[in-house]
Amino acid sequence: MGPILKLLSLRCVPKEIYSVPQTKQPMKNKNRKNARIRLSRKEREQQIIDGAVRYFAEVGFGGQTRELARRLGISQSLLFRYFPTKDDIVKRVYEEVYLRRWRPEWEILLSDRSRSLSDRLNQFYHEYTNAIFEFEWVRILIFSGIKGVTLYQQYLKLIHDKVLDRICTELRAEQNLPDPKQTPITEREMDLAWNFHGGIFYIGIRKFIYGTEKRENFKAAIKDSIAVFLAGAPSVFKSILKK
Amino acid sequence: MGPILKLLSLRCVPKEIYSVPQTKQPMKNKNRKNARIRLSRKEREQQIIDGAVRYFAEVGFGGQTRELARRLGISQSLLFRYFPTKDDIVKRVYEEVYLRRWRPEWEILLSDRSRSLSDRLNQFYHEYTNAIFEFEWVRILIFSGIKGVTLYQQYLKLIHDKVLDRICTELRAEQNLPDPKQTPITEREMDLAWNFHGGIFYIGIRKFIYGTEKRENFKAAIKDSIAVFLAGAPSVFKSILKK
DNA sequence: TATTATAGTGATCATTTGATCAATAAGAGA
DNA sequence: TCTCTTATTGATCAAATGATCACTATAATA
Incomplete structure (x- = not known):
């Protein structure tokens, strides 16, 4: 080392x-060190x-x-x-570590238009980061190395399909912009969503790799991040779709 | 494999x-296969x-x-x-791969108040991503594994000290908010800056790890990302400093 | 051309490490 | 208590791999 x-x-x-804590049991062979x-x-x-x-x-x-x-x-x-x-x-x-942490109800949550998008995003990212921001998850993703490429790809595909696509759709809806079924999500819109998500993901990196981050709870950081995104994205979305 | x-x-x-292309030279020993x-x-x-x-x-x-x-x-x-x-x-x-790519003039650029912050950020991230978004840089960072932790830490420290600290300072100045010398940059402000930077960094990840990204030039994505940040961050900065 | 410093090599060592297998023993059921 | 299934182990194999060293050959210099 x-x-x-x-x-x-x-x-x-x-x-x-x-x-693993070895439960001490009465052994036939008491002299054996390596009791099975x-x-x-x-x-x-x-x-x-x-x-x-x-x-x-x-x-x-x-x-x-x-x-x-x-x-x-x-x-x-x-x-x-x-x-x-x-x-x-x-x-x-x-x-x-990966396939068992995604909760299907998140997909419903993100699309629930009875609540404000800000509310939904806050709840989703609060729950989501609680589920993934732990030692094993982040470290294994970062340290998986060359063998982890397909893992990484699967993870990114999950986020793309189940989170970012939804966020773009919901942002369109809130702004009364065309539905994605008629005008597909553009590359630039998806870039912005990736940008937003990547920023939140980076908090985990800093915590478990940088090692200086001591907070257990990132609610404030996530909340601010969502606020910036929702304050800044609509006008950019609109300008993208004008062209 | x-x-x-x-x-x-x-x-x-x-x-x-x-x-390496082997320059053919006249050899004394022409029969030797492994000519030195x-x-x-x-x-x-x-x-x-x-x-x-x-x-x-x-x-x-x-x-x-x-x-x-x-x-x-x-x-x-x-x-x-x-x-x-x-x-x-x-x-x-x-x-x-890492220590030789940082250009000191970027520090001056970021602090040059004769230009708009949007201008400066666009130029900086355009040049910066041109310097680092290439196969070797991203792959080595991601695949450096357990041995690369100190490298990763060094990289994050560089970004913190030379980029994000400056961005926070400049954002304060643009909004006529207190100078960091009097009121130090808060954790929440720095979180937002990390969030912003992390989002841009993620573009590189997608390009070289996800592997589906074909663009060579990310100018538009970076421009949009800066636009969202500058449109959304000031109000959040202000609300943070009110308390 | 002869000399010489040293860039470069092939053979080999020593350790690490994933994987195998015959032998052993725990524990359930008769 | 005996039997039998099978979970478990220690010894060992074989390949991979970082590192070493005596020897070789190149090219600059005299």
Whole structure:
């Protein structure tokens, strides 16, 4: 471990105990140091994934299977009884961290015209950042490296389809501008939406990568960001659609 | 190479030839296949760094020294005659890609009150994105992984100190709000500036990671983004400073 | 042309690390 | 208590990979 890594762990890595607490049970062979604990396949698999999420979030996907096993308190070979290859573990970590956090009701929320757009955006980004702004999520996204490209692409596609497209549509509606079904969302409008979202995403980066951010709650920052967007975007939207 | 990597190279990696063109020279030993080309230490060192920047940007820092050497058309052992360890090469790649792109005149530009802030921001972000939105820069930042944390921190500090602090100051001045020397920039103001900058940065991410972005020129997107910021930020700034 | 400093190489070492497999033992059911 | 299924392990393999070193060949200089 080089000095860079040491510095990192001092600054960013919460001091948690990753090894699973070993429930002490009466053992037949009391002298054995490595007393085995048998879990069902399902339990063990989940335990491995949970440990892998934490471990890889901490050290990146370059982390070794031996060390992961050590933290789990199991043998390295057991990992390969549950997952054919290390890449399969990595894949499951992605799924666990990303695919399970999106909540379908957000799509309904964003399109609910009985409430003001400002209200909706505030609630959505409040809930959304609560769901994703945590150690594992941001670190794994940033540190996923070359293997994470498809993950990154999936994440961006999700945001595009389920968030930004909706925001553009709702902004049009609020301004009495043409419906996207008649006049499709332009590239420039989508750019603005990306710009807005990217700004909020950056808060997470600063918190977990820059490491100087100590707040737990970003409600104020998000609220301001939404206010700027809603105050500035309409006139730009209008000028875009005039041409 | 797994399917993920194959997909990546199809989508994102420009087809360039990384091996250095071998200038054909009369050789004493014409039969030798591996004719040596002697370069001065300085030339060879630069050649290695140039190749390393391209190679690591393409495959990430997990790339192997043997493959790097192969692309350079030199032996793997020669790398270690110029750099004690692989980490030293990586370190030089960082320096090459990041520390050399900042232009001091940008600091003057941002503070030049003889021009409108909109003008200054447009020129700055136009030049700045021209300097950094290229394959190597974005990919190395994103793929630098756990080892790149300090790099990332340095980059964010540079932006904070030389760009965002100035933008906040200039926005205050344009609105006749108190000078930062008397009333320091608040956290909320800085958040807004980060938000703005992060939005522009995200364009680069989409171009080089998402891979669907084909434009070469982001002038319009940047212009719109600045317009939204300048239209929306002043009122929020004012309300922040009222309290 | 002969000399010499040194750029450059091939072979090889040593470690890391993903993966395999025969052997072991926990724990449920008879 | 015995049996049997299978979760679990230690030993080990094989490939990848950073690093080393004695040797080779180039090109500047005398």
